Amino acid sequence: MFKYVCQKIFFVGIIVAFFLILSIYSVSYAAGWRYNNETRWFQKTGLLFVMSQPSKTDIYLDGKKVAGQTPYLSQAVLPGRYTIEIKKDGYRNWEEEIVAEEGLVSQRPAVILFLNQANLMEVGEREKKLLDIEKQDVDTNDVFISADNTELWYQNKLVGRWLAGISQAKIYNQGSHLTFIREGKLYIIEANGGHEIELAKDITGNYVFTDHEKVLIYESMDGLKAVRIR
Structure with missing residues (x-):
């Protein structure tokens, strides 16, 4: 009987701990914090914002396509350097390394793509x-x-x-x-x-x-x- 009670308490404790950790993570994420695998700790995130002319373009973040038009506002990202590319058939590509900072929006609001051939x-x-x-x-x-x-x-x-x-x-x-x-x-x-x-x-x-x-x-x-x- 005693063994059964201990097992039950242990099981309930695991469930409570799991939901407690999940709640902390969810609240931290919503507040703009994210776990950094390199530092092994939560860190304040930033945002990346880009607007282009023309607006119907392909947006790439570190080589991965993330959108098909601008304005583009990224999900919360950890502080650091990110490469943003904007591409459109018939136009010259635009590429730039943008630094994301804690609690800030790093933006390029006036990107213009020019034709490959005038x-x-x-x-x-x-x-x-x-x-x-x-x-x-x-x-x-x-x-x-x-x-x-x-x-x-x-x-x-x-x-x-x-x-x-x-x-x-x-x-x-x-x-x-x-x-x-x-x-x-x-x-x-x-x-x-x-x-x-x-x-x-x-x-x-x-x-x-x-x-x-x-x-x-x-x-x-x-x-x-x-x-x-x-």
Whole structure:
């Protein structure tokens, strides 16, 4: 009899302990904590957020597809470095290593994918007029080029530095990106200094963006050109 009672108490104790541990884990998970196998202890988690243009893209986190469109908000992740890739057929891939921090949302809210091959468009009077009225100066309060033409600054922060001289820096997508000319080529770069991409090779003069900045109009060695870039 005594042995039976002890076994019953032991069995009940195991069940209580199991549910107690499960409850602690559930509450910790809901509060943003997760067990870290490396440290063997609970750790505060973070979130990853990405928004892109276009929105219908494939999102990969450390090589694993996690979504088919943006905005994308990850599940709670442990602090550390994660590689995010955004892919779409016909467009250049975007890839970046993002650091997740405890209790914070690490975000990239202005990712833009550009076409692999710019599509040449017909140039008419509208395109000519748009280029004629484009009068944005190189040096403004927000974006400017250093005196030796090697540094690009935006809102008093250094965006990039190059050996070859740059010119005609302009704001793109409300300041998420900047464009500039270097050695006869037009480039675009994120305002944080990442993902520099070549947009046009034979630019010789002024340039302007139209149609929600999806079309580039520029002066080239072969005359005025208009190309769809995204």
